[in-house]
Amino acid sequence: MQELKIEKLEPIELSELKELPLVSILIANYNYEKYIGETLESVLSQTYSNWEAIVCDDGSKDNSCQVIETYVKKDSRIKLIRQQNGGVASALNTTYSKSNGEIVCLLDADDVWMPDKVQKVVEAFQSDLKGGFVIHDVYQIDGQGQLIKPTPMIKNLASGWVALSGLEHGGRFENIPPASALCIRREVGDLIFPMNEAFRRNADSLIFRLAPFVTEIVPVSEVLSKFRLHGANLTSFTSITTDILVREHETAKRVHQEQKQFLKKIYGVEVAESLAGLEANVWHYYECYLLARFQGAPRSERKKVHHLLVTHPQFHAAFSYKPLKWLLRWGESLPNALFLALFNQISHESTLKRIARSIQQGTLGLFGIKR
Structure with missing residues (x-):
């Protein structure tokens, strides 16, 4: 990566394109x-x-x-x-x-x-x-x-x-x-x-x-x-495992770190430090909550993440699919086995919608992984 430090966050200048660029x-x-x-x-x-x-x-x-x-x-x-x-x-x-x-x-x-x-x-x-x-x-x-x-x-x-x-x-x-x-x-x-x-x-x-x-x-x-979307590149909800969730959650952290390093390289330390943490986005807590459910975390620990998820300012806008929103909002009191069964059923019914949303929201392939 070439070094290009500029004084403030702004688009870089681009050269004029040829009439028929390669x-x-x-x-x-x-x-x-x-x-x-x-x-x-x-x-x-x-x-x-x-x-x-x-x-x-x-x-x-x-x-x-x-x-x-x-x-x-x-x-x-x-x-x-x-x-x-x-x-x-x-x-x-x-x-x-x-x-x-x-x-x-x-x-x-x-x-x-x-x-x-x-x-x-x-x-x-x-x-x-x-x-x-x-x-x-x-x-x-x-x-x-x-x-x-x-x-x-x-x-x-x-x-x-x-x-x-x-x-x-x-x-x-x-x-x-x-x-x-x-x-x-x-x-x-x-x-x-x-x-x-x-x-x-x-x-x-x-x-x-x-x-x-x-x-x-x-x-x-x-x-x-x-x-x-096909069997070789698609991880469906019915086959999601704790290992997959852990891997994708770790990937999100690594991407965020790459962004911070990129911003530091381009703009300097001050702009890099202004990058909000992953918790600024509701999808971070969604991933955390799913992981807590799949890992069978103690309810006291799980409830903290659940509260952060459902009270997040982006929650209602992010989860427009009502069955999933209902389960996330009110399903915390359900036994873990019942919650996961309902989650898998809801997910199976709307897998393609969820894949599209995960890509749109940048959730790093939680519901659709290429390669």
């Missing part, structure tokens, strides 16, 4: 032989032609590389880099280091872009010279490519300069879609990359949790990609 497409692949071909076909179908696609195969054990090689031979704009398994952040660092584009777009190896995706992203960047982070809406599809629901994932995409809100809410930004809908200018990428390679999963969270601190967000309301 767009670098970064793809981290691991054992997605089943999907990577369709993903690369969607790249080849783009109406905008000035792009390069850099695929890092992160030590796949299936036939992913053979599939990718057929596309390398088909189009010289596609490049394949092989490395030993190091995780998502490591693979994305590799792709970024080999990229040259003024615009950088992430694409998960199992997702699909609409044909005009890159064209629309370029136009969005060109329409707002202060915006270094373009996002757009997505559809959810299943493992067979069928729409899970006909409506886009996010109703109101984040927009503009939201850094101050991020500081106030513990580094969480709402209404930002998953990885294949994230696009940044090179100036922004140079501040974020290389990413901490301890993030073997959820590496895209570093991008959407860091970029808004240095640049404005430009939303594209159109659906420009399909976000695939």
Whole structure:
């Protein structure tokens, strides 16, 4: 990461884009032989032609590389880099280091872009010279490519300069879609990359949790990609374990620490220290409460977390799904086994809604984990 200290929290200056800027497409692949071909076909179908696609195969054990090689031979704009398994952040660092584009777009190896995706992203960047982070809406599809629901994932995409809100809410930004809908200018990428390679999963969270601190967000309301949910990347409520909750909770802490270090690097100690703690966001206490329930914590200990959750200023707005809100609000008196049974039932009935909300609210894949 280059060092760039400025006096106050404000968007960085961006250079003027060329008329037809090069767009670098970064793809981290691991054992997605089943999907990577369709993903690369969607790249080849783009109406905008000035792009390069850099695929890092992160030590796949299936036939992913053979599939990718057929596309390398088909189009010289596609490049394949092989490395030993190091995780998502490591693979994305590799792709970024080999990229040259003024615009950088992430694409998960199992997702699909609409044909005009890159064209629309370029136009969005060109329409707002202060915006270094373009996002757009997505559809959810299943493992067979069928729409899970006909409506886009996010109703109101984040927009503009939201850094101050991020500081106030513990580094969480709402209404930002998953990885294949994230696009940044090179100036922004140079501040974020290389990413901490301890993030073997959820590496895209570093991008959407860091970029808004240095640049404005430009939303594209159109659906420009399909976000695939399938058995290999989806952790459903019915299979949530204490270990998963602990891991995701620890990831949230590590992301928050990365944000603080990033702010210190860019703005200095004073701005970094103004980043509110995780407790400023209601989702932190939601995670804590679920963990207490799954671990069978003593009721006296659990009640403290429960009180902080249901009295949090964001509680009612965050939990719009009434059955879950009711359970969280009034279920504290229930025996643990009954609470968990009801929670699993409610969760099973609304798994996809919960996945969408977890992504929107930035809860780091608690309900939907890629890779």
